Amino acid sequence: MKNKEFTPKFISLLKEGISRKQISKDVLSGIIVGIVALPLAIAFAIASGVSPEKGLITAIIAGLVISILSGSRVQIGGPTGAFIIIVFGIVQEHGVNGLTIATFMAGFLIIGLGILKLGNYLKFIPYPLIVGFTSGIAVVIFSTQIKDFLGLEMENIPADFVEKWIVYFQHIDSINWIAFGIALGTVLIAFNFYRITTKVPGSLVAIVLCTLFVYFFELPVETIESKFGEIPNKIAMPQIPVINFKVIQQLIEPAIAIALLGAIESLLSAVVADGMVGGKHRSNMELVAQGIGNVFSGLFGGIPATGAIARTATNVKNGGRTPIAGIVHAIFLLLIMLLFAPVAKLIPLSCLAGILIVVAYHMSEWQHFKDLLKSNRMDIIVLLTTFFLTVFFDLILAIEIGMILSSFIFMKRMSEATTINNAENLFGTSEGNGEKLFEEELPYIPIDTMLYEINGPLFFGASHKFQEFLSDLKQEPKVLIIRMRHVPFIDATAVNRLKEFQQKLKSYGTTIIISGANRQVREELFKSEFHSLIDDNNILDNINQAIERAEELLKK
DSSP states (O other): OOOOTTSOHHHHHHHHOOOHHHHHHHHHHHHHHHHHHHHHHHHHHHHTTSOHHHHHHHHHHHHHHHHHHOSSSSOOEEOOGGGHHHHHHHHHHHHHHHHHHHHHHHHHHHHHHHHTTTHHHHTTOOHHHHHHHHHHHHHHHHHHTHHHHHTOOOSOOOSSHHHHHHHHHHTGGGOOHHHHHHHHHHHHHHHHGGGTOSSSOHHHHHHHHHHHHHHHHTOSOOBHHHHHOOOOSSOOOOOOOOOOHHHHHHHHHHHHHHHHHHHHHHHHHHHHHHHHHTOOOOHHHHHHHHHHHHHHHHHTTOOOOEEOHHHHHHHHHTTOOSTHHHHHHHHHHHHHHHHHHHHHTTOBHHHHHHHHHHHHHHHHOHHHHHHHTTSOHHHHHHHHHHHHHHHHTOHHHHHHHHHHHHHHHHHHHHHHHOEEEEHHHHTTOOOSSSOOOHHHHOOOOOTTEEEEEEESOBSGGGTTHHHHHHHHOOSOOSEEEEEEEEOOOBOHHHHHHHHHHHHHHHHTTOEEEEESOOHHHHHHHHHTTHHHHHOGGGEESSHHHHHHHHHHHHHO
16 A cells, blocks of 8 residues: 555545535635634734735745645644744844745755654644643733733833833823724624624624724724835745855754744644544644745745644634635635735734734633643643743743753653562562463572563663662672563663673672563664673573573573
8 A cells, every 4th residue: 555644635635536515615614714814814924023914925825835735634824823922033133034034944844854754753742831832922922912902102012021011011101092992892802703603703803893993983093004004915926045054053043943833833733633523634744734835935925834723623613624725715815915905904903912812812721721730740840831931031942941841751750660670579469461470470480590570661761770770689699580571672871781780790790681572672782782791592582481591500
């Protein structure tokens, strides 16, 4: 059977055949998703510190590419709230051109992750870490929208979270009550319009009503036009960014951050979609699609894109089951940009701020955050560390520290799961998996022989167990049997500790016998030439052979 791991779902579905009825459902779903994506694309772009058309370009170009090449049948790609902090920081430090190059570079990094088949592993990011940085992003998004939500008269907003709120309070007397009313009305409509109908998103209704209200009554509030000018109703020709070694050095860190966050969020979205449609996405093809989408977004001057969980869920709920829905969503947004860009410039910024605050609320996952606070201490540490680092320092730092912390906690738990027991502790106990009692399996151990059984992986995190092992040896037996039937793998550090252990016992005149090691463990022992230190004849398949070998050695 041909491996379909790097075949886009769209190609597979076309070969299988898509019914006319399903195509109709996909077209309708794509239009609805396009309506949902319109205000979000504009809002995400503005919140990220770039002009509004860049959000639309990203949703159109990257959204189209991702849908065609995706490893998921229902994934909707485009700009998302998770990127706001990273994008804003890159724009502040490197400008819009730097962001374009970073997006372009990140695309190739994501493609590389897919080609190396790392999509199978990125799904194992710890849940507390994901909730921690997602909730942190939500808090940061909320804090960045206070100026427009309240219509405060202030020029520059500090990047630091605490300084930002200090400045807000310093300018609280400049609040524009009309802007505040529009923002508050937007939030109320966005949260409650589903009570009237779920076919039309409340955010779009809020934008239409607020824009008409401001336009006809000529209300004194800031709009897209007053801040950014005209919204272009065309997409510029693609341009390959000028990249040299110096540029790569400057932008490699933000590019890696975009790549990691984009990869993680796209796979999370695909997993959520799988649960909704009962399907199974192709992780590595999904990463390749996301990478190519970001490369094209960079070529056309867009911002980073990834799988959008909310829009993907909207697609599924409205009957979308093939990539046709995502393709239609991108084409619909293109038509909106070509025909209605002059109208979009009239949208009040306070209305967009209200929409982003609703987005932040949904991103916050406050219920999951609250539930995780009741879990074990280690998960709480990862959750809170990632959350506070995201809010008060930097998202990139939060992910890095969160991953390192999670890795250490995982190693600690794995090392605690590894045990080394002597025969005295094993006699009279069952293995808990239907095996015989130890004394039934092995009724005796020869004189001057000690037997230890290792359970669990022998890796660098558990290598200290050998030190405990040595201190536990109160006598120097002539033969020491180390039973490894329940050791799934062994790494270089543990092999080195084993060598040190063998050299020490050799000085006592003790011979080591390895019993029951699996093929992977044996290979590592032979690669490290440990077998030559104890003699090939002393590495045996089972405990009975090991006992026979021990008796043979004792007779010499």
